[in-house]
Amino acid sequence: MPNLYLLLTDLSCIIISFIFSAWIRFGGIIGDWTGSLYGFASAFLLILYVAIYYVYDTYSLVFKRGFWEEFKAVCKINGIFAMSFTLVLFIFQEGLFYSRIFFISFFLMNILITYIARQYFKILLLSIYKKSSASKKLMILTTTDQVKELLLNMQKEYDWEHQITCLTLLDDNRAGEIIEGVEVKGDIDTMFETAKNQTLDSVLIHLPNSYSIPMKLEEIILEFENMGITVNLSINTFGLKIHEKKFQELGGYHVLTFSSKLFNERQLRLKRFLDITAGLVGCLITAVLTVFIAPAIMIESPGPVFFSQVRVGKNGRRFRIYKFRSMYMDAEARKKELLAQNEMSGYMFKITNDPRITKVGSFLRKTSLDEFPQFINILKGDMSLVGTRPPTEDEFLQYKNRHRRRLTLKSGLTGLWQVSGRSNITDFEEVVKLDLEYIDNWNIFIDLKIILKTIWVVFFGKGSK
Numbered sequence: 322m323p324n325l326y327l328l329l330t331d332l333s334c335i336i337i338s339f340i341f342s343a344w345i346r347f348g349g350i351i352g353d354w355t356g357s358l359y360g361f362a363s364a365f366l367l368i369l370y371v372a373i374y375y376v377y378d379t380y381s382l383v384f385k386r387g388f389w390e391e392f393k394a395v396c397k398i399n400g401i402f403a404m405s406f407t408l409v410l411f412i413f414q415e416g417l418f419y420s421r422i423f424f425i426s427f428f429l430m431n432i433l434i435t436y437i438a439r440q441y442f443k444i445l446l447l448s449i450y451k452k453s454s455a456s457k458k459l460m461i462l463t464t465t466d467q468v469k470e471l472l473l474n475m476q477k478e479y480d481w482e483h484q485i486t487c488l489t490l491l492d493d494n495r496a497g498e499i500i501e502g503v504e505v506k507g508d509i510d511t512m513f514e515t516a517k518n519q520t521l522d523s524v525l526i527h528l529p530n531s532y533s534i535p536m537k538l539e540e541i542i543l544e545f546e547n548m549g550i551t552v553n554l555s556i557n558t559f560g561l562k563i564h565e566k567k568f569q570e571l572g573g574y575h576v577l578t579f580s581s582k583l584f585n586e587r588q589l590r591l592k593r594f595l596d597i598t599a600g601l602v603g604c605l606i607t608a609v610l611t612v613f614i615a616p617a618i619m620i621e622s623p624g625p626v627f628f629s630q631v632r633v634g635k636n637g638r639r640f641r642i643y644k645f646r647s648m649y650m651d652a653e654a655r656k657k658e659l660l661a662q663n664e665m666s667g668y669m670f671k672i673t674n675d676p677r678i679t680k681v682g683s684f685l686r687k688t689s690l691d692e693f694p695q696f697i698n699i700l701k702g703d704m705s706l707v708g709t710r711p712p713t714e715d716e717f718l719q720y721k722n723r724h725r726r727r728l729t730l731k732s733g734l735t736g737l738w739q740v741s742g743r744s745n746i747t748d749f750e751e752v753v754k755l756d757l758e759y760i761d762n763w764n765i766f767i768d769l770k771i772i773l774k775t776i777w778v779v780f781f782g783k784g785s786k
Contacts, residue, residue: 326442327380327439328374331439334434335435338430338431339363339427341426341430342426342427342430346420369405370402373402377398379397384443384478384481385479395435395436399428399432399435402431447479450481456482456483457522457523458484458522458636459483459521460485460488460506460523461485461503461527462491462512462527463489463490463491464529465495468500471574472485472500473501474574475572478573480571483571486503486519487507487515488500488505488507489505489515490507491508491512493508494508496511512541513545517720519637520638521637522550522635523551524551525555526541526553542554546726547723549636549725549728551579553576553577554576554577554579582729582760582761584763588764588765591765592705593705595706595765596706599706600696600697600700600701601700602696603693603696604697606696607693607694610645611645617681618645621681622646622679623650624646625646627645628645631713632711632713632714633713633714634732637717637728642698643694643697644694645691645694646691647681647683647685647691648678648682652677656677659672669712669749695734696734703731703732704731704732705732706733706735707768707772708731708736709728709730709736710733710738710739727756727757727760729760730760730763735775736755736771737755738755738756739778740771
């Protein structure tokens with residue numbers, strides 16, 4: 322992924338450099354340079370750079386390079402870039418048709434702009450992205466004598482993708498202690514409970530060869546897998562009979578990665594593109610709907626038009642979900658009085674003819690119009706168009722370890738259980754079963770199929786009760 326982001330950054334710099342050079346040579350960004358001759362040159366330069374970028378490895382050590390090393394790397398790839406383009410012009414005898422001043426200024430300008438852009442690129446990923454909710458949250462399982470060296474080595478690698486959020490020391494109970502800026506939160510007895518309640522995407526297990534684990538390593542990995550947490554193992558584990566696994570590098574350590582489901586990165590990017598597109602359209606529709614729905618909500622039950630509540634999303638990430646308010650203002654307070662009437666067995670709450678729902682709210686729920694503000698969550702990246710239902714914090718804290726795996730993917734506006742007779746399902750375990758079926762078999766085509774089914778369900782009056 323960083324390779325692609327860096328390439329897009331470099332290509333953007335080429336376009337900017339081309340425009341500035343045209344301004345220097347022709348006195349503006351319109352004129353002869355926009356004709357077919359320079360237009361072809363700009364397109365060819367972009368294609369040529371992509372080829373050079375992948376043939377000449379300028380990206381693998383980008384986060385380890387200092388200011389001077391990065392400048393030399395930018396000069397080297399632009400030197401190859403300039404020589405390659407000059408050679409092409411010479412072979413096809415096209416050099417006489419182009420301005421030498423233009424291309425000299427272009428390549429010099431591109432060195433400067435690319436160098437500056439790459440520095441900001443590294444700052445963005447290492448300082449901002451790494452600390453955001455989008456980065457992969459990592460818990461480390463190790464021993465007391467290994468932890469400091471492990472953390473220092475990982476910090477030297479400038480890993481932009483993972484943020485170490487907590488430590489578990491298997492040979493000592495040192496909960497609350499801070500080691501190299503990371504808090505110890507678990508030990509051998511509490512590691513699974515700690516993991517269940519944390520925002521956590523993956524675990525790195527790094528143990529000395531001589532360390533004897535009180536429980537089977539295979540059991541530890543399988544338990545984390547059942548929670549939907551990816552496991553990275555930095556010791557010799559060949560022969561373990563566990564689900565999907567692949568060999569990769571994490572923070573400078575070679576690891577075997579285990580997971581109940583390893584997702585295709587390209588399809589995940591396509592899923593996000595679909596979410597952004599749907600989010601933009603959905604937010605526009607929500608803005609129009611608000612004009613008509615807001616007065617109706619406020620007339621029947623004075624108060625906010627939108628209802629917001631903290632929910633638990635992908636791998637324990639907290640976010641605030643948005644809906645059109647469909648209940649009276651005292652709905653949360655009255656929930657305790659109605660718990661005895663709960664029709665769901667398990668960690669969900671639902672009753673038919675809920676007295677807290679307003680008349681307008683009943684219409685909104687029946688038509689699923691109350692869900693439209695969630696397109697804001699989709700656009701922000703908190704949710705996806707298709708996924709699993711995000712639980713409340715109260716529901717999540719009651720989960721057993723195996724229930725956590727239903728949060729492996731982003732929560733969705735719709736999902737498999739919503740289009741599988743959601744009004745008739747009264748058992749939470751059945752919801753979990755459908756959610757895990759979706760996760761275990763996920764691909765982009767399943768999302769498209771669920772979207773089409775959702776449209777059918779909503780238009781034929783089979784929305785939520």
